[in-house]
Amino acid sequence: xxxxxxxxxxxxxxxxxxxxxxxxxxxxxxxxxxxxxxxxxxxxxxxxxxxxxxxxxxxxxxxxxxxxxxxxxxxxxxxxxxxxxxxxxxxxxxxxxxxxxxxxxxxxxxxxxxxxxxxxxxxxxxxxxxxxxxxxxxxxxxxxxxxxxxxxxxxxxxxxxxxxxxxxxxxxxxxxxxxxxxxxxxxxxxxxxxxxxxxxxxxxxxxxxxxxxxxxxxxxxxxxxxxxxxxxxxxxxxxxxxxxxxxxxxxxxxxxxxxxxxxxxxxxxxxxxxxxxxxxxxxxxxxxxxxxxxxxxxxx
Numbered sequence: 169x170x171x172x173x174x175x176x177x178x179x180x181x182x183x184x185x186x187x188x189x190x191x192x193x194x195x196x197x198x199x200x201x202x203x204x205x206x207x208x209x210x211x212x213x214x215x216x217x218x219x220x221x222x223x224x225x226x227x228x229x230x231x232x233x234x235x236x237x238x239x240x241x242x243x244x245x246x247x248x249x250x251x252x253x254x255x256x257x258x259x260x261x262x263x264x265x266x267x268x269x270x271x272x273x274x275x276x277x278x279x280x281x282x283x284x285x286x287x288x289x290x291x292x293x294x295x296x297x298x299x300x301x302x303x304x305x306x307x308x309x310x311x312x313x314x315x316x317x318x319x320x321x322x323x324x325x326x327x328x329x330x331x332x333x334x335x336x337x338x339x340x341x342x343x344x345x346x347x348x349x350x351x352x353x354x355x356x357x358x359x360x361x362x363x364x365x366x367x368x369x370x371x372x373x374x375x376x377x378x379x380x381x382x383x384x385x386x387x388x389x390x391x392x393x394x395x396x397x398x399x400x401x402x403x404x405x406x407x408x409x410x411x412x413x414x415x416x417x418x419x420x421x422x423x424x425x426x427x428x429x430x431x432x433x434x435x436x437x438x439x440x441x442x443x444x445x446x447x448x449x450x451x452x453x454x455x456x457x458x459x460x461x462x463x464x465x466x467x468x
Contacts, residue, residue: 178237
């Protein structure tokens, strides 16, 4: 017996209104065996970037053939496209507004189709609720086995967001940004372990010019904490992080590495560097917000 297809929902609709429940009703009305899973409905209204980030940290933990429906859609009812993007393992049903920006950096898109075939919509779609009238019925039909190419014409590319990248400064600092803040007040940055590794290599190369260090990346990497089972093995005590005018020394492996109420830096579950406070709120502690700067440097 064929396993029911999973349909995930990620929106900025919230839970105080009936929008999400109505979408589920439409899906079940078309495919009673659909397995619907909520990823998140608390994305700040119209915050496409946050939706893109949360989708990218979630999608790969679902079984192959999952249909991911992500709707953060300030352009609803306009000429913006609705697309069905296909990767090796998943289908994504989204507005073409950049919500797949993180994913296209790590996944190869096999095909993209603009969703225009009204045969798979509800009758007379409302211009303000495509979630109910287009996304939900299309997702349900996909879960029943229709092919993405039946939805409309093929597209060659998707719109993407401006994705801020960490910068290696001439001052010897690695400068990043806060890109997301979770409900605990943890500050998620756009800095990954790879960025730190590259920065340390660059610094050591600059210091070693003329002394034979340049080009010896494998030796340099041996001085950087490695990972095992996706966890940092050792705190890297020779980093200094500045955020909100305050400094933090070293990297931690878990929240309890510091006393309650004290700040720390660690790599979160999504692989990005996070600023946290043990049993506290880092956003309030540092008085910062999304888009604010974080800098790191290596100190001896």
